[in-house]
Amino acid sequence: MAAILTSLRNTVIAGFVLSLVLILMFLNWGGTLDYNFCAFLVRWLHVISGVMWIGLLWYFNFVQIPNMPSIPDDQKPAVSKVIAPAALFWFRWGAMSTIVFGIILAWQNGYLLDAYTLGAAEGFSVHKNIAIGIGMWLGTIMWFNVWFVIWPNQKIALGIVDAPADAKPxxxxxxxxxxxxxxxLSVPMLFAMVSAQNIY
Known part of the structure; x- marks a missing residue:
């Protein structure tokens, strides 16, 4: 067990192997690998990606940023040169995979256009489409912020790209x-998406 748990790669592989066991149990109980299962699989990947993305977003905002002033100056490079770049890698690709799987999911289930137009074609009368649409728009804005504002500015702040010293702060x-x-935005985004699945 230590060989699995002391390696992140092996731990993640073990997680997917255990998930495969659950798929085999599903098939043994009469389930089929049909369209509904494929839609479920995309939703599962969307949720996994979202957990990675929002988990790191909250790590940055609840843990790293508030505690940076308490870290002695000689120890800050460990965060800014090692931890933050690694976390930002998973953060931005978590954002990308979340939005990609979310769009695929909406397309598979036939509500992509209705959601992104907030149900305009139905006269804004389908509350589920409005709720999931609000969630999708908030998620899209957040994705845009990650890739086109946060990441470019973090590259400057962390010294990943060359920039004048006075540009870093x-x-x-x-x-x-x-x-x-x-x-x-993550709070109402999650509310809108979960409500679309559970109360509408």
């Missing part, structure tokens, strides 16, 4: 503020 502040915007 401004870039860091911009990245932080847009990360806070995403943290704020």
């Amino acid at each position: 401004k870039a860091g502040r911009t990245a932080m503020l847009f990360s806070r915007v995403n943290t704020m």
Whole structure:
């Protein structure tokens, strides 16, 4: 067991193997690998990606940013040169896979256009489409912020790209503020998406 748990790669592989066991149990109980199962699989990947993305968003905002002032200056490079770049890699690709799987899911289930137009074609009368649409728009705004505001500014703030020294604090502040915007939007985004699946 230690060989599995001391390696992140082996731990993740073991998680997917255990999930495969659950799929085999599903098939043994009469389930089939049909369209509904494929739609479920995309939803599962969408949720896994979202957990990675929002989990890291909340890590940055609830743990890293508030605690950076308490870290001694000689130890800050460990965060800014090692931890933050690795976390930002998984953060931005978690955002990308979340939106990609979300769009595929909406397309598979036939509500992509209705959701992104907030149900305009139905006269805004289908509350489920409005709710999931609000969630999808908030998620899209958050994805845009990650890729086109937060990440470019973090590259400057962390010294990943060459920039004048006086540009770093401004870039860091911009990245932080847009990360806070995403943290704020994550709450109603999750509410809208979960409500579309459970109360409409």
